[in-house]
Amino acid sequence: MSEPATLHVIKPGLQNSVQDLGRPGWRHLGLGSAGAMDPIALQLANALLRQDLALPVLEVCGGPVQLRFEQDSAFALAGADYEVLLDSLPCPVGWPHAARAGQVLRLHGPRAGRFAYLALPGGIAAPALMGSCSTDLASGFGGPQGRALRAGDALQAVVAAADLPGGRRRGLPAFMAPAVLDLRVLPGPEAALFHPEAMAEFWRADWHASSRSNRMGCRLDGPALRRPDRPDELSELPSHAVLPGVVQVPPDGQPIVLMADAQATGGYPRLAVVIEADLPRLAQCAPGQRLRFLPADEAQARAARRRSLGALRCQCQALLGL
Numbered sequence: 001m002s003e004p005a006t007l008h009v010i011k012p013g014l015q016n017s018v019q020d021l022g023r024p025g026w027r028h029l030g031l032g033s034a035g036a037m038d039p040i041a042l043q044l045a046n047a048l049l050r051q052d053l054a055l056p057v058l059e060v061c062g063g064p065v066q067l068r069f070e071q072d073s074a075f076a077l078a079g080a081d082y083e084v085l086l087d088s089l090p091c092p093v094g095w096p097h098a099a100r101a102g103q104v105l106r107l108h109g110p111r112a113g114r115f116a117y118l119a120l121p122g123g124i125a126a127p128a129l130m131g132s133c134s135t136d137l138a139s140g141f142g143g144p145q146g147r148a149l150r151a152g153d154a155l156q157a158v159v160a161a162a163d164l165p166g167g168r169r170r171g172l173p174a175f176m177a178p179a180v181l182d183l184r185v186l187p188g189p190e191a192a193l194f195h196p197e198a199m200a201e202f203w204r205a206d207w208h209a210s211s212r213s214n215r216m217g218c219r220l221d222g223p224a225l226r227r228p229d230r231p232d233e234l235s236e237l238p239s240h241a242v243l244p245g246v247v248q249v250p251p252d253g254q255p256i257v258l259m260a261d262a263q264a265t266g267g268y269p270r271l272a273v274v275i276e277a278d279l280p281r282l283a284q285c286a287p288g289q290r291l292r293f294l295p296a297d298e299a300q301a302r303a304a305r306r307r308s309l310g311a312l313r314c315q316c317q318a319l320l321g322l
Contacts, residue, residue, distance in 0.1 A: 005154030006120055007067045010104070012149035014062030015137065015215070018124050019117075021054050023132035023142075027243065027264045034134040034142060037061070037115045037215060037260050037283035040312055041079030044172060045119035047319035048076035048096045050165040055123030056133040056143075058155065060116045061215075065107040067118075069099040070154075072162035074121055080113025080284060081175040094172035096164050113175040113284040122159030137215065138261055170319050181289060183257075183278050184296035184304065188247060188270035190237070198225040202271065203293060207255075211287035215261040217248075218282055220291065224253030225271070239265045245279055247272040257282060277304035 019042065022035020036042040036059055043053040063082060076096040077084060084091040085106045091097055093116055099105065110116065126133040126144045135143030145153065191199070201223050210219035242248070246258045248268035257274055258266075260283070274282060275296055285291065296304075 004070045006069065006071055006073050006157040007105075007155040008070055009149050009151055009153040009155070010066035010068055011064055012151055012153065013060060013065035013107070015148045016058060016060050016062070016065060017135040017137060017148045018056050018126050018143035018155070019059040019134045020056040020123075020132055022134050022260065023130045026130060027241070030264045031130075032136065032138065032262055032264055033244070033260065034136040035132065035260050036117065036134075038079055038117070038280040040280045040308075041115065041284075042117045043312060044315060044319065045076050045078035045117040046123075047316040048078060048094075048170075048172070049074060049119050049121060049161075050320050051119075051122065053316060055119070055158075056126055057120070057124060058118040058149075060107055060118060061114055063107045063109055065105075067105045067155075069101055069103050069105070071101050071160070072099065073157055074098050074161050074164050075105075076119045077116055078119075078172060079116035079175065080110040082107045082109040082116050083111060084108075092171075092174070094174060096169060096171075098162065098164050110286070112177045112286070114286055115283060120155070120157035121161035122157055125156040125158050136261070138263070168321070170321075172315075172319075175284065177284070177286065177289060179290065181281060181285060181291050182294050183282060183291055184275045184294050184300065185247065185272035186275065186296055186298065186301060188272045189240070190269035191271055193269060194225065194249075194271060201225060202255075203295070205292070207291040207293070209285040209287055209289040209291060210254075213259075213285075213287070215259055217256040217258050217262065218285065220255045220257070222254065225249050225255065226253045237267055237269060239267045240270070242266040242270065245274040245276065246270050247274065259283060275301040275304055277301070277308040 022033040
């Protein structure tokens with residue numbers, strides 16, 4: 001007789017799905033990487049349970065979500081600041097918790113940020129395809145069902161662990177959104193084709209994250225970046241390679257920063273590329289978040305990546321008790 005499901009989905013929320021760190025290395029075959037929008041928060045959620053940082057978790061990008069525990073289980077949440085209740089008791093993000101069979105976990109919000117990550121012991125059971133258990137929503141495969149959660153779905157923890165990890169419990173500070181998020185960018189392949197006035201506007205504008213953003217791209221609201229001298233030249237580009245972080249400018253002039261579910265090719269001009277270290281912070285931008293772009297070079301991008309990985313390593317070591 002098979003083990004009962006760990007979680008039963010009562011209310012699935014909005015496009016919530018099972019994700020891990022993605023499946024890089026397949027873009028030459030037209031397949032995007034998928035994976036967590038905020039890979040740092042995903043790894044911290046697993047670290048709270050003192051387990052492999054890359055295990056698949058449930059990515060929550062909008063409530064309300066209701067999940068019923070079908071068996072006793074430990075769990076942990078990291079990332080955006082949701083209001084979380086286990087039955088009627090507050091259950092803060094950033095800490096490990098234990099639930100008993102029959103208890104209902106409710107997530108409302110978020111109050112700050114966008115993406116939270118729910119980790120279960122041993123990860124969430126899902127078949128690995130091309131080295132990853134991540135759900136590719138565009139292609140319809142990966143994860144337990146190859147799609148976003150629906151009411152009635154079941155999620156199974158790989159390990160039956162009813163109690164919290166031993167040792168001193170440690171947590172994470174609540175997510176706080178900055179007043180203005182600075183995004184460091186490298187020049188894109190078509191940056192030189194833009195009119196100097198458009199480039200000046202790109203640097204000085206007060207951009208805002210749009211409510212139309214999703215896992216494919218963060219859309220920005222602000223001034224239209226147009227080419228008054230040659231308005232049609234940039235709309236006639238052949239398809240070219242794109243990847244997460246690329247800043248595309250469609251015909252309406254409103255930039256789109258490609259994110260985890262970015263397609264492998266696109267035809268819009270690539271004005272800039274957000275550095276890897278800043279993409280998780282961009283992923284957590286709620287609609288209306290103020291943004292500005294700052295120029296960076298390759299050396300600065302590499303140094304920022306090293307600092308980001310070093311900070312994550314220190315946080316995880318503290319949570320793992322190392």
